[in-house]
Amino acid sequence: MRRLPAALLAVLLLLLLVAGPASADSAPIATAAPGQPAGAEDGNALTTPPSLDQPPVGHRLTGNQAQALADKRPEIIQMKKDYPGAYPGVFLKGRQRWQISYYAKTKPLREIGQVTIEDRSAKVQESYTGYKVAWSMARGYPGAFGRKVNSPWVWIPMTVAFLLPFLGPRRRWRPSWLMLDVSVLAAFGISVAYFNDAQIDRSVPSEYILLAYVLARMLWIGVVSRPPAAGAPRRGAAPIAIPVTWLAIGLVFLVGFRVGLNITNSNVIDVGYSGVIGAEKLTGGEKLYGNWPKDNEHGDTYGPVAYAAYIPFTQALGWSGRWDDLPAAHGAAVAFDLLCMLLLFLLGRQIRGPGLGVVLSYCWAAFPLTFYAQMCNSNDALVSVFLIAALLAAARPGRRAVFIALGGLTKFATLAVAPLFATHALGHRPGDPEDAPTTARSRARTFIVFSVAFGITALIALLPVIWHGQSPSLVYDRTLGFQTSRGSPFSIWGLYEIPGLQHVWQALSVLLAVGLAVLPRRRDMTGLAACAAAIVIALQAGVTHWFYLYIVWFFPLVMVALLAPFGDEEETDGADPDANPAMVPAPVVTAA
Known part of the structure; x- marks a missing residue:
């Protein structure tokens, strides 16, 4: 089995070296960001x-x-x-x-x-x-998404920084599934390169190949692999080639680089503009859905939490009332990005110690696709914030329900993980072993606590909609209805026009979300993160309009699933650091 990851790893590394995203300065035609109003600076009126x-x-x-x-x-x-x-x-x-x-x-x-x-x-x-x-975004306009992040001088060094801790020699070098997994994640940059070159017929198939691989790996880790029995020796340190102290220094540098480049050379796409408009509507007491400005007519396609999260930034940085540099959108994107790193550190520390926390935060900071989302100043990292927070609070059904509800009312698609989190460690209390017996009463209590907390949180989040008496049909039409009815060439379903197969996949995705909630699965933190990632990926793979910004939804879940089985550096106890992380199960983490 080791020859398979070795061969695939070699092919991926070769492709990553020769296919970096096109430079943001490589084409002569200037254009506005997608959705920019006619008559703006580029003279498109x-x-x-x-x-x-x-x-x-x-x-x-x-x-x-x-x-x-x-x-x-x-x-x-x-x-x-x-x-x-x-x-x-x-x-x-x-x-x-x-x-x-x-x-x-x-x-x-x-x-x-x-x-x-x-x-x-x-x-x-x-x-x-x-x-x-x-679809003007399919034309390969330079810098339309993220500007300078698309330069090979930015993308390729960040890819190397992301891969280097996992690919370099430590005690001895040999290929592993972990190396292949992180290489596949980095290979999404190849698809971005095709997208930037307006080769949609190549970017779309390549992204689905990678999504299929990650989905399969998450299902294997979350369903097939099993944690060790109680009392089994603890898993050793993650097989990384760079000391955690160096990664911490690199993390500080990457944070400064990301914030600096965002301020000096990024753009705000329509998603970030939507957040600013929605925040102004909420603070101004206006109806949230319907009657949006012509230059962002369909900006009200998200849940109310997506707009409420922008309120502190519009209050602090203001808004001119038009699509300008939108400093509030920049501030929100940077804050969501930093919050993801902080939560990943806390989650890693909770699972295995501060060393794992540093590694997880570093992976987020070095991964080019998370930087891509930040440089587009979108709201997608906010989804990651709530999903990571739900993992962090996984031991408490009420607390994790709050974060799942908030995440679902940011981007509705993530509501699909609610059944999984509702049944996580059903009836178990922190400190109970995995095989501890549960009673019908304790199982019912866990589910009720989750459901009540979820419902109360959702009700509070929806108060601005309820207060103005906006009908559920209007909210649906402006959000899920619009998203499900729009055409798009950025998925295999839209590019090749195969709605029949799409409906079959969507049905299977729903069955997967329900099945993982009730069927036997790995119930430690590794299993929870892997199963949640599988649900999110399966759901994303079935939508008509898919884009690279959505990768940040499942990226932190995938990294937790891959790295949670490993302990801190001082806990190696002679363990082989190059052993397969997916095949060697992690100890039970019943407190999470």
């Missing part, structure tokens, strides 16, 4: 020319000349063959560009082709058909 036969004031081309240039494009010629009767619309785009849009004769009106032409040079700047017409 569309207007109708007064005449197609005469050049507008300050222009060289007429509308008819611009259309003739667009009609000659090979992809437009093919598009017209595929859609007989398609007709053009000619617009001025900003001050010195033309946009020729082609529409299919369908109801509702659908744009199926788009060509942008620079007026003075009469050169075609951009030409798109298919899904790239509707």
Whole structure:
């Protein structure tokens, strides 16, 4: 079995070295962040020319000349063959560009082709058909997501920093499943590279291959592997090549680097803008759902907790009322990021000691995809905050219920882990051995405590919605209804249009979430984290719109599942540090 991880590890390392994300400065066309309002600094406002036969004031081309240039494009010629009767619309785009849009004769009106032409040079700047017409984020605009984090000079060194503690020699070097697991996580950067290069037909399949691997590994760890019997020797230190003290120093450097680059060279996508708008609505006593501004019309697609979390930052840093640099969104993203590191340290210390806490925090700080989410100034790390906190409070059903409810009312998809956490250590109290008998009364008490705490927390979080009398149907339409009905080329379901298989997978994901809650599984912290990660990944793999920001939801759960079986450096007791972490079960942690 050792030859398999060795071979796969070698292939992954080679790919990681040659495929870094494209530089944020590599393309000449500047553009606004996805969803940025028309008429913003990039001059994307569309207007109708007064005449197609005469050049507008300050222009060289007429509308008819611009259309003739667009009609000659090979992809437009093919598009017209595929859609007989398609007709053009000619617009001025900003001050010195033309946009020729082609529409299919369908109801509702659908744009199926788009060509942008620079007026003075009469050169075609951009030409798109298919899904790239509707999805500007599929066009590979440089820096549209995270700006400088996409530079190979940032991404590749961070990937090396993330992998180095697990790949370097310690006492002796030999491949292990842990090395392969962390390499697969880092390999998501290859998919990001394809995405940045607008090769969606490669980025999407590659991401699903990696998701499938991580899902399978989490199911193996959470269901197949078992903790040792009571009294078995404790697992040794994690097989890392760098002393924990050095990792702590590296962690401090990475924190400073992440915060500094966020302030100086990051952008706020529509997700962060939504948080600021929602916070202002909450503090202003306005209705949270419906009637959002045109430049973020569907920003109310999250739970109320997602917007409430931005209130301290809008109060401290303010908001101009428009889509500018949004310092409140920057402050929130940085705070969520730092909070994840702090909670991971506390969780690691609780499981095995401060050494494991440092390793977990370092892994978050060095992982490029968590930095990607921070540099996009999204709210996705907030989901991780509540999931990590739920693990930290796993010994107490009431406390973990609070965090699961808050996480679920941030991004509704994470409600899928509620059954798993509701039945964790069912009927056991902190300090009880895993095989201690439970009574029907104690099991009922555990479930009731979890359910009551969950319900009270959810009720409090939903008070702004209830206070304004907003109907459940409206909230559903604006949130889950919108998310489930939108098309997207960033999943295999949307890219290849296979809704039948998608529904089958979604049904299996629901069965998995319920099954892991009630069927036999590993019930220590390792098993809980692995099963929670499996549920989140399975659910994500079934949605139509998937994006790399969602990786941070399951990343901390995966790292806890991989590293929880290991103790601190001083607890090795002669244990082989290179042994398989997934195959050697961890001791029971009934207090968590």
